[in-house]
Amino acid sequence: MCRLSLCWYSIFCKQNFVGFIFGGFHLFVDGYIAFAWFWIYHIFHLELAVLSNFMARIPDKIKSIDGSRETLKLAVRITDLWFVGTPNKFEQAEMVIVDSEGDQIHVVCKADHLKSWKADLKENSTYVMHNFKVVKNDGQFRVCEHEYKLAFIGVTIVREVDLHELPFKEFRFVEFGNVVAGNFVVGLLVDIIGVVDQVLFQHVSSKNTRVVFRMKDLSGEVLSCTLWENYCMQFLAYLNERGNDGPIVIILTHARIKDAQGSYLASVSNSFKASKLLINEPILEIQEFRERLLDLGVKVSPVLPPGDQGSSQLSRGSQLSSKDAFLSKVEAKTIYEINGISEDVVCVTVGTISKIVMNNHSWCYPACVQCHRKTDIQTGPFTCGCGKNNDQPVLRYRVEVMVSQNNDSSKFLLWDRECAELIGQTADEVNRVKIEDGDVDLNASPQAVDRLLGYVLAFKACSKIDASNVDCNNATHPECDSL
Structure with missing residues (x-):
């Protein structure tokens, strides 16, 4: 022993x-x-x-990065990867990485280092990375909440390693109600998920391509979303090919929030390159949203207004009449000439909206959600003459404007589709803001209507039509259309 x-x-x-x-x-x-x-x-x-x-050095945790040292060792997964600039010239890579605890940080690989690493960087792959420049995350728009972000340097090391236990991307969805109420971090990009409620505006040209639509979340809260350039084209292509396949649920990652300004409500849009647009993709988050959408009975409007339901090539024009259809078989005239015409004629003119004209009609009217037909029902359920059962009437724009050209002027009517596009909000949204401001009377003209002033538009007009006698029950009004 x-x-x-x-x-x-x-x-x-x-x-x-x-x-x-x-x-x-x-x-x-x-x-x-x-x-x-x-x-x-x-x-x-x-x-x-x-x-x-x-x-063996233990990997650092992302949450421990505080700028005090740059000799970092990180075991991470790239959950988002995008490239900014001209490929093979002035291009840089940006990414979001996540560690074993689910913490994220933004990483930038600028052009002078990207050539060495571009082939190795892959979304959803896992790596051990060493040595970064640590800088403040204080840009105008931030993809992560972390106080710092990382930048590749000459001695950065990236080695792909099988770390299957690291988490994949986790969406961080914001509630629409918080966005509308202003409860968000200014400049922080967010993920959103919702069902498309109605397309309000779309425009495709060589200089400017965008689409504006309303979305609803599972609480029924409405939020306006704008998609630009390639994101717009992706959305419109889906609408053309599969727009009638039922509810359109989308996820937009790294979306920018535009704060409310005056009567403009807060809205969201895609980022320049960082965003990803997922439309009815077979992923768990979208599948669960669709199921809950049905369970909760959230009401969704037709994606396209009634006048656009037959459109088959949305990506080639705006929600207003296309230029070809608008100008076909019509004669261009000045407002002075239109005022002197005594016979029936359809013509086109260009002028500036100089005044909102008040008459015996309100700026809007209650209507059927499907056919735009006017109803005397102010609130509550009703059945329209078209056979549609409505839970509530919806408000549609009907705004008479004075259009000026040189020293001459004439009255024109703008209807719901045109006003919603130009104002950027539906009549119901504008009325809700007006009520919140204390103007509960429907006939009280909202401030948002003044946004029409100053627009220079092309108008198609029928010279024998008296604007005050046009039937609101007609959903299409070519006699006072605009481009």
């Missing part, structure tokens, strides 16, 4: 291998060689394991 105790004493006194041999020698002398070398083998390997743990 004394000799055995001596062996253990030598081990715990950190005599290491010499101690092992010493203890082993005594045990060998006493005939305990098998038992001694069993312990020598296992304890020796235990010492090596402890030593290797001291030698």
Whole structure:
């Protein structure tokens, strides 16, 4: 027992291998060689394991990055990756990485380093990365909440490693109600998910391509969304091909929030390159949203207004009449000439909206959600003459304007589709803001209507039409259309 105790004493006194041999020698002398070398083998390997743990550097946690050091080691997954600039010239990579605890940080690889690493950077792959420049995350728009972001430098190391336990991208959806109420971090990009409620405006040209539509979340809250350029084209292409396949649920990542300004409500739009647009994709988040949408009975308007339901090539024009259809078989005239015409004629003119004209009609009228037909029902359910059962009437624009050209002027009517496009809000949205401001009477003209002033538009007019006598029950009004 004394000799055995001596062996253990030598081990715990950190005599290491010499101690092992010493203890082993005594045990060998006493005939305990098998038992001694069993312990020598296992304890020796235990010492090596402890030593290797001291030698192997443990990865840093993203949340611990505070700018105090840049000799970082990170075990991460790239959850988002996008490229900004001209490929192979002035291009940089930007990405979001996540560690084992789910914390995220924004990383930038500028053009001078991208050539070395572009082929190695892949979305959803996992890596061990070393050495970054740590800078403040204080740009106008931020993709992560982290106080800092990382930049590649000359000694940055990126090594792809199989770290399957690292989490994949987790969407961080915002509630529409919080956006509308102003409860958000200014400049922080967000993820949104919602069902398309109605397309309000679309325009495709060589200089400007965008689409504006309303979305609803599962609470029924409405939010306006604008998609620009390639995102717009992706949305319109889907609408053309599969727009009648049922509810359109979209996810927009890294969306920008535009704060409310005056009577303009807060809205969202895509980022220049960072956003991803997912439309009815077969992913869990969209599938669950669709199921809950049905369970909660959230009401959704037709994606396209009634006058546009037959459109088959939305991506080639705006929600207003296309130029070709607008100008076909009509004569261009000045307002002075139109005022002097005594026969029936359809013509086109260009003028500036100089005044909102008040008459015996309000700026809007209650109507069927499907056919735009006017109803006397102010609130509550009703069945329209078209057969549509309505839970509530919807408000449609009907605004009479004075259009000026040089020293001449004439009255024109703008209807719901045109006003919603030009104002940027539906009549119901404008009325809701007006009520919140204390004007509860429907006939009180909202401030938002003044946004029409100053627009220079092309108008198609029928010279014999008296604007005050046009039937609101007619959903299409070519006699006072605009481009």
